[in-house]
Amino acid sequence: MEKVIRVVLAGPRGKMGIEALQLIDRTEHFHLVAAVDYKLGGEQIQKVSPGFKGEAKIYETLEQCIENESFDVLVDLTTPEIGKKHAFLALKNGIRPVIGTTGFTKEELDDLKELASNKELGCIIAPNFAIGAILMMKFSAMAAKYFKDIEIIELHHDQKLDAPSGTALKTVQMIEEVRESKVQGHPNEVETEAGARGADLNGMRVHSVRLPGLVAHQQVLFGGDGQLLTIRHDSMNRASFMSGVKVAVEEVMKLSELVYGLENIMD
Numbered sequence: 001m002e003k004v005i006r007v008v009l010a011g012p013r014g015k016m017g018i019e020a021l022q023l024i025d026r027t028e029h030f031h032l033v034a035a036v037d038y039k040l041g042g043e044q045i046q047k048v049s050p051g052f053k054g055e056a057k058i059y060e061t062l063e064q065c066i067e068n069e070s071f072d073v074l075v076d077l078t079t080p081e082i083g084k085k086h087a088f089l090a091l092k093n094g095i096r097p098v099i100g101t102t103g104f105t106k107e108e109l110d111d112l113k114e115l116a117s118n119k120e121l122g123c124i125i126a127p128n129f130a131i132g133a134i135l136m137m138k139f140s141a142m143a144a145k146y147f148k149d150i151e152i153i154e155l156h157h158d159q160k161l162d163a164p165s166g167t168a169l170k171t172v173q174m175i176e177e178v179r180e181s182k183v184q185g186h187p188n189e190v191e192t193e194a195g196a197r198g199a200d201l202n203g204m205r206v207h208s209v210r211l212p213g214l215v216a217h218q219q220v221l222f223g224g225d226g227q228l229l230t231i232r233h234d235s236m237n238r239a240s241f242m243s244g245v246k247v248a249v250e251e252v253m254k255l256s257e258l259v260y261g262l263e264n265i266m267d
């Protein structure tokens with residue numbers, strides 16, 4: 001029998017949180033110790049997920065939860081601002097964070113990396129838990145070796161707080177490892193309306209679409225002489241992320257450093 005991993009979930013009421021609760025409930029070796037939700041302090045988890053099998057108290061803050069409970073892994077699915085705070089707090093208290101929340105800057109990632117190494121604790125920050133999205137990023141990095149002119153269009157639901165998406169930023173980073181900086185388009189190009197050409201990330205243009213009806217989608221366009229290559233991934237629902245969350249919770253227990261991106265722990 002696998003060793004039980006004691007989990008605390010921050011953000012149980014959210015779209016991802018609700019899905020993650022179901023994952024934890026159906027995974028025999030995951031045990032939900034508690035949850036953190038600033039609006040539901042003192043309630044039981046059934047307040048959010050009526051059919052949840054186990055008992056778990058909801059704390060208003062992660063600080064209170066750490067003071068009162070013993071656990072191995074914090075899964076954070078909250079907001080960019082809170083996710084960062086929780087990641088630092090967890091590591092400082094000897095807890096392994098699995099962070100799905102996006103919006104981390106390079107400096108924040110570097111600081112967390114140093115903290116995780118100093119504490120010799122696993123920490124996983126996964127801009128996208130969907131296996132198809134990981135492959136889309138990996139294929140994009142492969143293609144970028146041959147196609148240097150690249151534009152990314154990421155499309156999300158209109159409740160998303162951060163832009164560009166964590167996945168788009170991660171895609172850019174993976175492409176940067178194989179592609180030198182390049183100014184794309186006409187050198188005298190002018191934007192007659194600000195933002196028309198999207199964000200400029202090392203020469204690559206990133207466009208963020210936000211519309212009701214969308215979930216999480218990205219296409220990476222590669223232009224060449226007389227040809228266009230498009231690599232696209234679509235998450236149709238949040239279940240698409242859950243196998244990645246499961247792997248991350250299991251793998252973070254074996255690590256003693258920060259891993260940014262699930263591609264680094266996939267065989």
Ligand SMILES: NC(=O)C1=CN([C@@H]2O[C@H](COP(=O)(O)OP(=O)(O)OC[C@H]3O[C@@H](n4cnc5c(N)ncnc54)[C@H](OP(=O)(O)O)[C@@H]3O)[C@@H](O)[C@H]2O)C=CC1
Binds near residue numbers: 017128129159
């Ligand atoms: N890595 C991945 O594969 C994926 C990552 N994401 C990311 O995960 C995060 C959550 O996404 P999603 O579920 O769609 O967003 P939601 O807005 O549906 O959920 C976020 C939840 O966190 C709650 N929250 C806010 N502050 C706190 C706090 N201090 N403590 C506890 N809970 C808090 C919110 O409450 P309230 O709204 O009442 O303020 C809300 O219920 C986002 O950053 C998103 O980008 C999403 C999908 C996939």
Ligand SMILES: O=C(O)C1=N[C@H](C(=O)O)C[C@H](O)C1
Binds near residue numbers: 161168
């Ligand atoms: O907010 C979302 O929904 C998503 N956020 C992540 C991101 O910013 O890339 C992952 C996925 O795209 C869904």
